[in-house]
Amino acid sequence: MKTIFEKSTGTGGMLLCDEDVNIDFIDKKFLRENPAGLPQVSELEVMRHYKELSDRNFCIEKGFYPLGSCTMKYNPKVNELLAGLEGFANLHPLAGDENSQGALELMYKLQEALKEITGMAAVSLQPAAGAHGELSGMMVIKKYFEVKGELRRKVLIPDSAHGTNPASAVECGFETIPVPSNNKGQVDIEALKGVLDKDVAAIMMTNPNTLGIYEENVLEISDLMHKNGSLLYYDGANFNAIMGYTNPGLMGFDVVHLNLHKTFATPHGGGGPGAGPIGVAPHLEEFLPAPVISFDGQKYYRNYDLKYSVGPVKAFYGNFGVLVRAYAYILMMGKNLKTASEDAVLNANYLKEKLKKAYLLPYDVPCMHEFVLSGDKQKEFGVSTLNIAKSLMDNNIHPPTVYFPLIVHEAIMIEPTESESRQRLDEFVQVMLNIAQEARTNPEKILSAPHTAPVKRIDETSAARRPDLKYNEE
Numbered sequence: 001m002k003t004i005f006e007k008s009t010g011t012g013g014m015l016l017c018d019e020d021v022n023i024d025f026i027d028k029k030f031l032r033e034n035p036a037g038l039p040q041v042s043e044l045e046v047m048r049h050y051k052e053l054s055d056r057n058f059c060i061e062k063g064f065y066p067l068g069s070c071t072m073k074y075n076p077k078v079n080e081l082l083a084g085l086e087g088f089a090n091l092h093p094l095a096g097d098e099n100s101q102g103a104l105e106l107m108y109k110l111q112e113a114l115k116e117i118t119g120m121a122a123v124s125l126q127p128a129a130g131a132h133g134e135l136s137g138m139m140v141i142k143k144y145f146e147v148k149g150e151l152r153r154k155v156l157i158p159d160s161a162h163g164t165n166p167a168s169a170v171e172c173g174f175e176t177i178p179v180p181s182n183n184k185g186q187v188d189i190e191a192l193k194g195v196l197d198k199d200v201a202a203i204m205m206t207n208p209n210t211l212g213i214y215e216e217n218v219l220e221i222s223d224l225m226h227k228n229g230s231l232l233y234y235d236g237a238n239f240n241a242i243m244g245y246t247n248p249g250l251m252g253f254d255v256v257h258l259n260l261h262k263t264f265a266t267p268h269g270g271g272g273p274g275a276g277p278i279g280v281a282p283h284l285e286e287f288l289p290a291p292v293i294s295f296d297g298q299k300y301y302r303n304y305d306l307k308y309s310v311g312p313v314k315a316f317y318g319n320f321g322v323l324v325r326a327y328a329y330i331l332m333m334g335k336n337l338k339t340a341s342e343d344a345v346l347n348a349n350y351l352k353e354k355l356k357k358a359y360l361l362p363y364d365v366p367c368m369h370e371f372v373l374s375g376d377k378q379k380e381f382g383v384s385t386l387n388i389a390k391s392l393m394d395n396n397i398h399p400p401t402v403y404f405p406l407i408v409h410e411a412i413m414i415e416p417t418e419s420e421s422r423q424r425l426d427e428f429v430q431v432m433l434n435i436a437q438e439a440r441t442n443p444e445k446i447l448s449a450p451h452t453a454p455v456k457r458i459d460e461t462s463a464a465r466r467p468d469l470k471y472n473e474e
């Protein structure tokens with residue numbers, strides 16, 4: 001496919017302003033010597049160009065997107081409409097509190113809703129993504145011990161954790177200690193006790209964990225940690241499994257982040273923008289990134305007055321548009337947030353049961369909103385998980401998350417979400433069963449997939465680090 005620059009005809013573009021507009025007031029040193037070299041194409045060709053690009057992209061509106069851990073649920077379009085309202089979209093971030101009452105009220109009420117949903121005492125909306133929430137949360141934990149005058153250098157991380165967890169802890173200057181899982185796919189309590197000492201600041205946990213399994217011993221773990229003077233960090237990326245049923249407050253956690261773009265319906269294929277608010281228990285309230293939004297009974301205002309605040313972690317107040325979408329989604333769903341979790345869990349268990357004969361299921365237990373298969377059976381015929389993923393693309397299905405979590409060999413991590421119908425799930429099952437069948441009878445076909453995608457097999461590391469936007473196999 002040609003770039004827009006290659007499509008430029010040299011004529012037909014839009015003139016931004018008349019050439020005789022007086023620009024004498026601009027200092028000469030700021031003016032370009034040569035024209036900017038913008039592509040010149042007609043409006044129609046611009047439309048065709050972007051339509052062609054978007055057709056090459058995959059999105060939830062195009063097909064099933066069971067990308068484990070990422071919660072690719074349907075994002076209701078009314079959220080877009082609301083986030084685009086002029087008063088929200090065009091409000092200047094430097095406008096004073098008195099001129100921003102509507103936006104501040106929305107943020108305040110979102111904080112209140114997230115407090116309720118997480119069981120936490122206070123919330124800051126600033127962090128711009130899940131990983132950024134983790135970093136901010138670990139900064140809070142670090143400062144908490146500094147203020148207490150305790151030096152604690154270690155953070156415990158279960159071996160099923162998302163890679164961002166150890167990265168965030170290390171970024172904060174902690175040393176990470178892995179905790180192995182037991183044969184039920186849960187934190188091994190004895191192993192945890194073995195590494196718990198007075199140098200441990202915190203444990204970072206995901207519940208349900210990245211195997212989609214609920215940590216049954218979470219209360220015992222929180223007890224152990226607190227008795228040791230350590231804190232518990234909750235990675236809330238898997239919140240879609242538990243909304244309204246339980247919350248990290250009830251489980252004894254001290255700090256939580258949510259991925260609003262996952263659980264609370266903002267489109268996030270392609271990487272952003274997102275929002276990763278953090279919530280904290282009462283003893284950490286004064287450490288939150290400032291400002292938080294407060295209400296004095298009359299006015300909403302930006303509150304910078306937090307005694308031990310770790311400071312701002314983001315320019316202005318986070319990705320405001322994502323906050324609008326999340327608030328709209330929460331209001332629209334109301335008590336049905338609970339139903340969403342029910343359906344997400346039901347859908348995942350349905351798929352798991354339908355697929356476990358054809359694919360290896362290393363942890364054969366009831367799952368929460370996602371589950372992890374292994375491609376080991378297919379590997380015997382030379383077909384790897386990567387091949388299976390590529391083959392799904394030929395069936396208009398986005399590949400699941402693969403090779404994660406690391407503790408499952410040839411991992412295939414499937415998260416259907418609540419938005420899919422039984423019919424869609426059955427279609428997916430059929431495709432997966434066909435692939436398993438072909439892995440045995442016609443492996444060549446799977447090994448050479450994808451057959452229908454615009455590009456076939458690429459070196460994924462180079463594709464991410466040195467993207468070649470003109471790459472064309474034909």
Ligand SMILES: *Cc1c(COP(=O)(O)O)cnc(C)c1O
Nearest residue numbers: 069129130131162164235237259
């Ligand atoms: C997605 C995810 C994260 C990171 O969130 P981002 O918003 O992508 O930074 C962390 N932990 C888990 C379990 C996740 O699924």
